[in-house]
Amino acid sequence: MERNTYRGGPDAEGRFGLxxxxxxxxTLMPLILEVERAWRAAQRDPAFEAELRYYLEHYxxxxxxxxxxxxxxxxxxxxxxxxxxxxxxxxxxxxxxxxVGQILLARRMGKTRIIAETGAGQHGVATATVCALFDLPxxxxxxETDIARQAPNVFRMKLLGAEVVPVTSGSRTLKDxxxxxxxxxxxxxxxxxxxxxxxxGPHPYPAMVRDFQSVxxxxxxxxxxxxxxxLPDTLVACIGGGSNAMGLFHPFLDDAGIDxxxxxxxxxxxxxxxxxASLTAGSPGxxxxxxxxxxxxxxxxxxxxxxxxAGLDYPGVGPEHAWLHDVGRVRxxxxxxxxxxxxxxxCSRLEGILPALEPSHALAxxxxxxxxxxxxxxxxxxxxxxGDKDVFTVADALGVKL
Amino acid sequence: MxxxxxxxxxxxxxxxxxxxxxxxxxxxxxxPDRETSSAILAHLPALGADLIELGMPFSDxxxxxxSIQAAGERALRAGQTMADTLxxxxxxxxxxxxxxxxxxxxxxxxxxxxxxAFVSDAxxxxxxxxxxxxxxxxxxxxxxxxxxxxxxxxxxxxxPTTDDARLRRILADCAGFVYYVSVTGITGTKSAxxxxxxxxxxxxxxxxxxxxxxxxxxxNAGQASEIAGFADAVVVGSAIVQRIESTLVDGRAGSGxxxxxxxxIRELAGGVRNxxxxxxxxxxx
Ligand SMILES: Cc1ncc(COP(=O)(O)O)c(C=O)c1O
Numbered sequence: 001m002e003r004n005t006y007r008g009g010p011d012a013e014g015r016f017g018l019x020x021x022x023x024x025x026x027t028l029m030p031l032i033l034e035v036e037r038a039w040r041a042a043q044r045d046p047a048f049e050a051e052l053r054y055y056l057e058h059y060x061x062x063x064x065x066x067x068x069x070x071x072x073x074x075x076x077x078x079x080x081x082x083x084x085x086x087x088x089x090x091x092x093x094x095x096x097x098x099x100v101g102q103i104l105l106a107r108r109m110g111k112t113r114i115i116a117e118t119g120a121g122q123h124g125v126a127t128a129t130v131c132a133l134f135d136l137p138x139x140x141x142x143x144e145t146d147i148a149r150q151a152p153n154v155f156r157m158k159l160l161g162a163e164v165v166p167v168t169s170g171s172r173t174l175k176d177x178x179x180x181x182x183x184x185x186x187x188x189x190x191x192x193x194x195x196x197x198x199x200x201g202p203h204p205y206p207a208m209v210r211d212f213q214s215v216x217x218x219x220x221x222x223x224x225x226x227x228x229x230x231l232p233d234t235l236v237a238c239i240g241g242g243s244n245a246m247g248l249f250h251p252f253l254d255d256a257g258i259d260x261x262x263x264x265x266x267x268x269x270x271x272x273x274x275x276x277a278s279l280t281a282g283s284p285g286x287x288x289x290x291x292x293x294x295x296x297x298x299x300x301x302x303x304x305x306x307x308x309x310a311g312l313d314y315p316g317v318g319p320e321h322a323w324l325h326d327v328g329r330v331r332x333x334x335x336x337x338x339x340x341x342x343x344x345x346x347c348s349r350l351e352g353i354l355p356a357l358e359p360s361h362a363l364a365x366x367x368x369x370x371x372x373x374x375x376x377x378x379x380x381x382x383x384x385x386x387g388d389k390d391v392f393t394v395a396d397a398l399g400v401k402l
Numbered sequence: 403m404x405x406x407x408x409x410x411x412x413x414x415x416x417x418x419x420x421x422x423x424x425x426x427x428x429x430x431x432x433x434p435d436r437e438t439s440s441a442i443l444a445h446l447p448a449l450g451a452d453l454i455e456l457g458m459p460f461s462d463x464x465x466x467x468x469s470i471q472a473a474g475e476r477a478l479r480a481g482q483t484m485a486d487t488l489x490x491x492x493x494x495x496x497x498x499x500x501x502x503x504x505x506x507x508x509x510x511x512x513x514x515x516x517x518x519a520f521v522s523d524a525x526x527x528x529x530x531x532x533x534x535x536x537x538x539x540x541x542x543x544x545x546x547x548x549x550x551x552x553x554x555x556x557x558x559x560x561x562p563t564t565d566d567a568r569l570r571r572i573l574a575d576c577a578g579f580v581y582y583v584s585v586t587g588i589t590g591t592k593s594a595x596x597x598x599x600x601x602x603x604x605x606x607x608x609x610x611x612x613x614x615x616x617x618x619x620x621x622n623a624g625q626a627s628e629i630a631g632f633a634d635a636v637v638v639g640s641a642i643v644q645r646i647e648s649t650l651v652d653g654r655a656g657s658g659x660x661x662x663x664x665x666x667i668r669e670l671a672g673g674v675r676n677x678x679x680x681x682x683x684x685x686x687x
Contacts, residue, residue: 013540023509023536025465027561027586030568169471170461182464187587189563286510286536287462299483300514301461 006253006329009320014203014290017326019319022202024289027186032289035193036204038109043211048108055100056215059133060090062097064216066223066380071350079234079373081366082227083353083383084220084248093356093385094216094244096126099195101212103130106193113192114138117181119146119174119240120311120358121153122385123197128162138162141180143172146310153389171304174240174314178288198241199318202289206318213247220380221251228378234259234369237382238362239332240276240311242318244384253329262321263365265307266334276305278317279325279332287315292322308337308397309357311385339364341397344387356385357393406553409530410502410578413453414613414634423630424452425674426615427667428506428639430473431456431490432482433646438655439477442663443494447501449664450671454494455533455637458487458507465535467590473643476653484515488527495528504531504557504578512545521548531555531578539571546575555579562586562602566609573610579635580612585619590640594619596628603632623673630677638670 009016022032042048056062064085073081086094099116106114114136118124124140131138140157144166147154157164170176178201185194199206199213224232235252237245239262252258267275275281278293285294287302295303295315305315324330335343340357343364347355355363359382366381373379387394395402417424427446432439446454459474459482466474491503505524512520512534524532531554537545542556549556555578560569563586573580582603584594599616606614616629617637626636642663649655649662 021541022538023541024538025535025561025583026538026559026568026572027465027563027583029538029540029561030563030565169468169475175462179462179464183467183588186465187591189586284513286508286513288464289536294510296510296514298514300511301478302510 006324007250009323010203010207014207016320016323018284019292019322020203020206020290022289023286023291024202025186027189028182031185031189032202032204034109039105039204039208042105042108048104051104052101055104056097060096060100061088062215063219063223064088066220066227068227069351072347075350076367076370078371078375079377079379080375081370082224082378082380084216084380086216086244086382086384087353087356087386091122091126091129092388093122093126094213094247095123095197096129097215097247098197098209098212098243099123099126099130102193102195102208103134103136106195107134109193111191111193112136113188114195115141115181115184115192116195116197117141117174117177118197119177119313120309121146121150121157121389122311124162124164125153125156125160127195128157128160131162132160139165139184141165141167141177141184143167143174143177145172146174149393150310150389151392173304175302175316182288198243199246199320200241200288200290200292200316206290206320209243210246210250210320213243214250216244216247216382217249217251220248224378224380231255232258232378232380234261234377234379236261236263236362236366236379237384238263238312238358239317239321240314240358241316242321244382246318246320248382249330260330261365262330262332263361264332264334265309265312265361266336267306267308269336270334274306275334276307276312276314277334278315279321280334284322290319292316292319293325308340308393309361311356311358312361333365335361335364341394343367344394353383354387355383356387357390359384405528406525406530407555407577408553410453410555413500413502414579417452423633423674423677424615424635425450425626425671426453426455426635426637427451427642427670428455428457428637429642430459430470430477431487432459432477432480433473433643434476434650434655434659435480436482436486436490438659440490440493441660443490444497445664446667447498449667450675451501451667453502453504453635455504455506455639456487456491458484458505458511460508460511463508465588467588467640469590469640469644469647472647484511488523491524491529492527502530503528504533505529506533506535508536509534517545518548521545521552521554525552525554529554531557533557533559533581535559539575550577557581559583560606562598569606569609573612576610576612580606580610580614582606582614582616583618584616587618589618592619593621594625594629599629600632623669626670627673627677630674636674642666
């Protein structure tokens with residue numbers, strides 16, 4: 001990796017420093033090497049770029065606005081807060097930036113069947129949506145626990161024609177759904193493409209998903225220059241696997257003056273066993289094809305993650321984040337269920353935007369720091385999803401019967 | 403030193419002398435509890451096991467089907483740790499110095515233990531080889547280098563999807579034997595098609611003198627016998643742990659568990675032993 005940049009990774013083996021790599025069974029190795037070759041070729045092909053841009057603009061609705069959150073700014077009394085409005089994307093989250101990219105790639109490779117894992121259901125919905133668009137059969141694996149708490153998204157996927165397969169092994173959440181999707185892929189190597197929903201998995205997925213999501217940060221760069229004539233001072237995003245955060249951060253990693261904060265889910269507290277803060281409270285290990293920080297016990301068994309937000313409920317984190325953490329370029333902090341719920345309500349009332357519970361974590365961190373910053377401090381937060389999917393969870397947490 | 407790679411080589415050479423394949427049962431360490439599992443392990447050689455694969459349970463076994471997943475969950479629920487697994491190996495070795503014992507599993511528990519400490523403790527316990535499903539050649543150096551130094555075989559896997567260029571790379575640093583994954587799939591879900599396996603195996607044989615074991619899709623004695631006709635070793639796992647599962651009473655070992663497993667092992671071993679390999683295999687087999 002080049003010394004003078006934070007944007008040079010991964011290396012040829014898929015490493016970001018010590019992290020990343022390709023820890024998969026031999027049966028899958030030839031497939032992920034094929035995905036890598038196809039992706040590299042697509043990147044050099046202007047026709048692919050044009051096709052991607054076409055669907056992002058006309059189908060997803062990009063660019064998403066960069067919105068000055070005036071009332072929130074006034075309320076917090078400090079930094080000037082902007083939201084990157086990726087919750088306005090078709091399907092309501094940033095996830096679709098990546099699924100459009102990967103499914104266009106799958107089509108290019110001649111694959112005829114799409115599989116995906118999902119936690120909150122946003123990635124599943126985004127995948128099912130693009131599969132409907134391109135008339136591809138779609139199977140989405142989802143943990144039973146998540147199926148119960150994200151019922152609207154389960155129904156949405158079914159309406160879109162996807163098959164939703166409940167996963168009953170392990171903790172029955174996102175990590176188990178990912179195991180099950182990998183198992184499907186091993187058994188269907190000829191016709192199937194695995195659309196991974198975050199910057200995790202074996203190389204080239206962490207880099208490929210990051211690149212598809214970098215449209216977020218690239219747009220922010222142009223938009224903030226247009227609005228303010230300069231780059232932002234601070235960037236904030238939540239991390240489950242870390243794709244919306246990488247998408248926002250990556251174009252700015254080499255702008256030395258910019259503070260970058262990523263927000264993990266502290267669940268019921270970092271000092272309890274019920275959280276999802278792999279970087280704040282985990283240790284290095286190997287899971288789902290890459291080396292990264294994980295929640296694990298002393299014997300290397302993966303522990304269950306806990307967060308009120310299904311999309312952050314993952315015991316690992318993308319390997320590039322693990323590296324950015326170790327080299328100190330990004331600051332990793334955490335926010336509890338309770339703080340996220342408060343931020344959810346604050347944003348709903350002040351801005352008329354119901355944020356998803358995932359970016360509510362980012363918002364809670366913004367609320368924590370903004371008041372201490374001067375009014376000319378430009379802060380950009382990734383509003384990576386809308387909260388419609390979460391209204392039942394929030395009502396339940398607030399003791400309201402719907 | 404007489405253990406490690408050498409014990410594996412000795413066993414394959416002896417079987418070549420007898421003109422037959424090895425029967426290799428797989429059991430998960432600590433399934434359904436440590437005591438029952440230790441008893442089963444200790445009896446395996448007398449029941450016809452020529453080599454043994456002992457699974458190290460892992461919470462996220464992405465290459466395994468429901469049977470071996472469930473076996474791992476039972477073991478972990480019963481409290482099995484890596485230290486327990488190594489202690490089981492050690493106890494086994496006290497009673498048997500001839501049967502090669504290979505640990506099979508995933509990298510994270512080894513990584514957590516520390517690759518070098520793990521190799522050294524496994525060696526000390528009388529383990530002869532390691533199979534780590536999620537360590538392709540691209541990633542196995544940090545385990546292979548200490549294993550080679552300690553005389554342990556790091557056994558690599560070849561899949562039906564492996565092309566010739568990868569095959570050469572895999573075989574270049576493979577030790578002990580080659581593990582041919584007989585199906586494109588996870589353990590215990592698809593049945594190996596004898597003709598496809600034979601063709602795949604012929605491709606591997608052309609590229610190596612190491613013995614070749616076949617596993618992942620061998621379900622019963624009849625199939626084990628067919629595959630023994632051309633493989634140097636036949637691995638059966640899911641069928642055995644399914645037998646453990648079906649003999650449990652309220653989730654615990656019942657009076658039928660050990661006898662039930664033993665009857666199956668005998669039957670499977672019989673299938674392999676009755677079949678004389680029609681052609682000489684690799685150097686060892
Ligand atoms: C709205 C939203 N934000 C964030 C995430 C977390 O994923 P990532 O960290 O990859 O952005 C999810 C995952 O489902 C999500 O739906």
